[in-house]
Amino acid sequence: MNYVKEPLVFEISKKGRSNSYIKDPNLDVKMPGGNLLRENIGLPSLSEIQAVRHYTHLSNMNFGVDSGFYPLGSCTMKYNPKINEDMANLAGFTDVHPFQDEDEVQGSLKLMYELGEALKEISGMKGITLIPAAGAHGESTGIKLIDAYHKAHGGFRKKIIIPDTAHGTNPASSAIAGHEVVAVESKGGVLKKEDVAPLIDENTAALMVTNPNTLGLFESDLAELAQLLHSKGALLYCDGANTNAWMGQARLGDMGVDVIQYNLHKTFSTPHGGGGPGSGPVVVSEKLLPYLPVPVVVKEGEKYRLKYDLKDSIGRIKGFYGNFLVYVKAYTYILMLGKEGVRKVSDIAVLNANYIKTRLKGHYELPFDGDNMHEVVFSDKIQNEYGVKTMDIAKRLLDYGMHPPTVYFPLVVHGAIMIEPTETEPKEELDHFCDVMIEIAKEAKTDPKILHDAPLSTPVRRCDEVGAAKTPVVCYKD
Amino acid sequence: MPYIPHTNDDIRSMLETIGKKSIDDLFTSIPSKYRLKKDELKLSTGLSESDARNEVEKLSDTNKRYQPNRRFMGAGAYFHFIPSAINHITMRSEFYTAYTPYQPEISQGTLQAIFEFQSMMTRLTALEVSNASMYDGATALAEAVLVAYHFKRDKKKSVIVPKNLHPEYMAVLKNYLSPFGMNIVSVDVDNKNGFVNSDDVKKLMGPDTFAVILQSPNFYGVIEQNAAEIAKTAKENDAVPIMLTVEATSLGMFKPAGELGFDIAVLEIQSFGNPVAFGGPHAGVIVARKDFTRNMPGRIIGETKDVDGKRAFVLTLATREQHIRREKATSNICSNQALVALRSSIYLTLMGEDGLKELSKANYSLSHYAKEALSKAGIRSMFDGISYNEFAVKFSSGAVRDKVYNGLKSEGFLPGYKIGEDGLLITVTELNDKAGIDEYVKTAGRYSK
Structure with a gap:
């Protein structure tokens, strides 16, 4: 942070300067008629050295995990191993088109499949979609899965119970999916079965907890809460942003949780990039398997495939298959850590x-x-x-x-x-x-x-x- | 253990400070019946860095990578030249290992870069306010439709969507709109030209219409020639016209959304310096007229001053966002695609005003050269409308199409994207060259006979 002032890129610009990256192909092709074309854009014009210095100066006004201690609660700002970046920059990953035939992209599909299997194993869950691009996107996806389940089992349920210790995105994710948010207070810092029980009725879709919650405390009654919810036909959603606390120690799936969204950019060491890209895979219990978004990566014999024909799927939540290069980083990290x-x-x-x-x-x-x-x-x-x-x-x-x-x-x-x-x-x-x-x-x-x-x-x-x-x-x- | 700096002595002394006998004693709040034994997880044991590298490289080597000038596939993810400087700058760890810039005093790098990004987006689209990025073009389009819906106070339920919209965008839109009970009204495409006619939009417009979407270049690569008239029709009927551009380099030559009368532009910015990367990370962005500022989803950076009066940049208008509004928020987006936006900003800085214009022209020239050469070889375009850098061709049957596709592949070309029963969507960018195109055309012609 030794640099203290940098002009805007537009203030460094000079008209007519160009880096000549593109050569005129010199083909005899006429440009289209005038009323379709634009005149000026207003982009800056810098030489490469000016651009490199400009952004280098900006980087000097920034602070990352590599700069120093970054104890940002609930964001898991751990070290981002350098090998992850090298692996994500391999041309065999960056130069492959999402619409290439499946037999040409077996490496990418295998990586997605294996990452999915590892994330299922760590959580004790039965199915996975890697596609959500961030934690909040995973939350929306999880809620859509819950809605699809209820629609197939007696109809939409309006209420989602959320404790006051949940992540800020949880209420927003519920509300934009058309739910009414019912708040519950965590007396003493954790949820008690007796505080939640009176709130659950036949209109309750799910309880959405963050575990450990935002006070850093483990919800010890989780398994009992799951039983209670299930007895009323409701489901249990667990925000997995804080997986760094429990991975390898216990599996939330064993406690009866129905949906968890991971944040690969927290627990699995992929960098935050100044705000993104993240990745928010969603793992689910048996009940929710039929509703996973498409496509799902499957293994048939020794071949990996993208499966689209899932009749009860909630459909498509994003273009293509999610933030693939982020998967490469998380997969490399899991390989390095091992069990x-x-x-x-x-x-x-x-x-x-x-x-x-x-x-x-x-x-x-x-x-x-x-x-x-x-x-x-x-x-x-x-x-x-x-x-x-x-x-x-x-x-x-x-x-x-x-x-x-x-x-x-x-x-x-x-x-x-x-x-x-x-x-x-x-x-x-x-x-x-x-x-x-x-x-x-x-x-x-x-x-x-x-x-x-x-x-x-x-x-x-x-x-x-x-x-x-x-x-x-x-x-x-x- | 990789990435864990603790010695056994450290652990012992820390436990002593805490007053616990073992690390296991720190986990007593997890009911004991659910505690895993060491090694119980069915994962492999950890690898050394060199072994991990070998494993991952093996996977990357299994993928088929085509020579740059033999790639003719686009359909929403585009192969373009990426200046080397982009990777060198984005790999500066002050950028990529930082979190969302919640502490402006030590985040001016990210904040200023994104402010510059927003400025470039408003200029490219000729609109007034841009957000800091969304997950991708498809989710950005869906959120833009929700912006229009809320802008019209949630009272109207119909959105008009063209049939030449990218099919994955259509699928995502349906998914996002599903909780709101909306009607997605499809408008036909002119069979001959491949664009939407304004009369067809007019016919579908009603008092319940709150938005009209147009994609240009559309999924078939055709420029929407009637865009200005359609935007006008939308506004006359109290609906918000939204322009989607998936191939953003087309903005180096074609008229932008703002000049055509659109209120909102949605861009997919992968083409600006980001690899196709098997579909992601890419990024979307929503740009709008300033009346929409307080309805915009996602982060926005604003200019302000610090206590010494120095120019500074901060996250602003946060009262729109989920962490403040909680269940009253209209979007839940938190993490976005900041590093992709940074790459795009660097790309546009390096290309510059003249560079982007030259790039667009090169894309246009090369693709039209290919289109004409294919036509001479008997492979005809599906549509007569003016295209940018991709176009659809039609074969006499599905069998011929597949023969050409497989033939091209066997000779080292990524042939294009199969559409419908007998069509192929072919993309030509500045990475292609005359020699490669000539060979492609010759090969396609040979297999089509």
């Missing part, structure tokens, strides 16, 4: 979170002190006494060269500070983070101004977000 590595990941992810929890307890308020798994949620209650808020703490961390935790989420904790270290961080890094957090807690008492002014060392300082929303400037004007 022992898969378990070791959650061992150490949970150890790291509990270590941070122990070291920061007392310095920051811990509103729900349960058996934490892969993440822990503190609040700013102690610091509020000195007029310091979560945002100040987060911004001060930037001055210490670290990415802040997730802040103000989950909503059940006022001023939440949600920390997820992941298993790839060494003890030294955790200790450094804890030392800094403790130092910031001291600064809050002795020098709160420094926290209010933070950050001081970043390419830009606190931004006027209210002004940005009030009078939106969303593109460059000459």
